Amino acid sequence: GAVVSQHPSRVICKSGTSVKIECRSLDFQATTMFWYRQFPKKSLMLMATSNEGSKATYEQGVEKDKFLINHASLTLSTLTVTSAHPEDSSFYICSAALSHNEQFFGPGTRLTVL
């Protein structure tokens, strides 16, 4: 199957700082990528849909000014958590669409905000 990577895999930061997470499709081009968040023992929650060359579409309740998404190329989308606080600590996962019915997920990034 197609491969999606995320960097970093783990990050610990101080409260108030910003953190950038990268999502790359390694062997295919993805017009659309998705960002999810997952709290412990909970299911994945879709945060936003990222389309190459256009603004991301955020799900209801997700603050677009706090979670900045950039999809500047067909193989890279970034999620920046701005002014992170302890409640933003979570497992962030991206997926990339190979076609309209095939999505491949990254391994996730564990964010801990102290």
Add this chain to the structure above:
Amino acid sequence: DAKTTQPNSMESNEEEPVHLPCNHSTISGTDYIHWYRQLPSQGPEYVIHGLTSNVNNRMASLAIAEDRKSSTLILHRATLRDAAVYYCIPFYEDGSSNTGKLIFGQGTTLQVKP
């Protein structure tokens, strides 16, 4: 979005078949049924998908009820590596360039005993 109902957890013995049920009584006629699984601390992994006919691949089989209100994921011989959370997701496959969103429910946690 169509709602799904899955058992919270199931147990299986190694080398035995496992049948994971999913009810999706509000599924629309154009929704495919996708199954993903998530191993601990990893991103979800695609398992199988189908529309009306039963489907087989190297990982599993998918049996879809004639009325499409339920489906069953079948792992023919469970291994310890199959221990994961299994998600059943009705998914609208837009034939255009638009890519549908995967909305995850709570899933079924499968435990495999040696």
